[in-house]
Amino acid sequence: MIKFEHVYKRYGNDVLALKDVNLEIQQGEFIGIIGLSGAGKSTLIRTINKMHPISEGVLEVDDVSVPALKGKELRRFRRKVGMIFQSFNLVTRAKVITNVLSAFVPDLPFWRVLLGYYKKEEEIKALEALDRVGILDKAYTRVDQLSGGQQQRVALARTLAQDPRIILADEPVASLDPVTAAVVMQDFKNINKDDNITILINIHHVELALEYCDRIIGIREGAVVYDGPSDQVTPEVLNHIYKGQTPATEEAHHGE
Numbered sequence: 099m100i101k102f103e104h105v106y107k108r109y110g111n112d113v114l115a116l117k118d119v120n121l122e123i124q125q126g127e128f129i130g131i132i133g134l135s136g137a138g139k140s141t142l143i144r145t146i147n148k149m150h151p152i153s154e155g156v157l158e159v160d161d162v163s164v165p166a167l168k169g170k171e172l173r174r175f176r177r178k179v180g181m182i183f184q185s186f187n188l189v190t191r192a193k194v195i196t197n198v199l200s201a202f203v204p205d206l207p208f209w210r211v212l213l214g215y216y217k218k219e220e221e222i223k224a225l226e227a228l229d230r231v232g233i234l235d236k237a238y239t240r241v242d243q244l245s246g247g248q249q250q251r252v253a254l255a256r257t258l259a260q261d262p263r264i265i266l267a268d269e270p271v272a273s274l275d276p277v278t279a280a281v282v283m284q285d286f287k288n289i290n291k292d293d294n295i296t297i298l299i300n301i302h303h304v305e306l307a308l309e310y311c312d313r314i315i316g317i318r319e320g321a322v323v324y325d326g327p328s329d330q331v332t333p334e335v336l337n338h339i340y341k342g343q344t345p346a347t348e349e350a351h352h353g354e
């Protein structure tokens with residue numbers, strides 16, 4: 099379980115990015131986090147793996163206090179909490195399989211992976227992860243020869259190979275066309291259901307969030323203003339989260 103109790107996050111003296119956040123997230127939930135640009139969505143998910151340490155409050159993952167984690171313990175913890183970015187964060191000149199294998203050696207430089215510093219079992223695990231996201235046939239292709247959707251699936255496979263309990267995804271479909279975005283959301287959903295991995299996704303495409311996620315957390319100016327099932331999100335709720343502005347849909351973040 100992920101637990102936030104009275105969590106605040108400040109950047110410097112001026113920006114209060116999270117205000118009194120209280121949440122309980124059970125293992126295996128699939129959550130969409132929505133809100134205007136600058137509302138605090140990225141900050142919220144980045145506090146969970148301590149990429150951005152909280153300023154105040156209690157933040158626990160499976161009864162472990164996240165603020166207290168450091169050094170080796172923090173690195174071990176981060177292996178259980180996979181992170182996926184809008185920009186995929188892949189080495190595009192390397193083969194797909196090499197990128198997935200890099201999940202096994204997070205503490206080693208990438209050139210060690212290129213030189214084959216991994217075990218046969220790891221290669222099999224990497225191939226299995228690629229199979230799960232439907233791109234096994236691309237294993238030995240260079241990443242820069244793949245489409246955006248395929249690259250996001252490589253990123254997902256790399257995270258899966260790490261055997262995570264939690265996946266944090268920061269706008270994973272923002273740079274994809276609507277059809278590909280739906281396919282990638284379905285991949286996330288399948289993984290969530292099959293492996294009981296908790297997934298938190300920041301997403302600008304509200305209709306995709308409502309369709310694929312089970313629970314929605316709406317953030318407005320750093321505060322959680324909606325937390326409930328996606329099928330109970332009404333136009334009034336959206337209006338409140340988005341301060342009366344139309345939620346960004348297809349136009350958001352294309353062309354990255």
Ligand SMILES: Nc1ncnc2c1ncn2[C@@H]1O[C@H](COP(=O)(O)OP(=O)(O)OP(=O)(O)O)[C@@H](O)[C@H]1O
Pocket residue numbers: 109110113114115133134135136137138139140141142
């Ligand atoms: N590293 C940082 N240093 C200072 N301020 C920051 C930093 N990261 C975020 N902020 C500020 O914190 C607030 C919340 O930002 P955050 O990136 O969490 O919002 P967001 O909802 O994810 O936005 P977007 O949808 O545009 O990605 C904003 O006011 C932002 O300017």
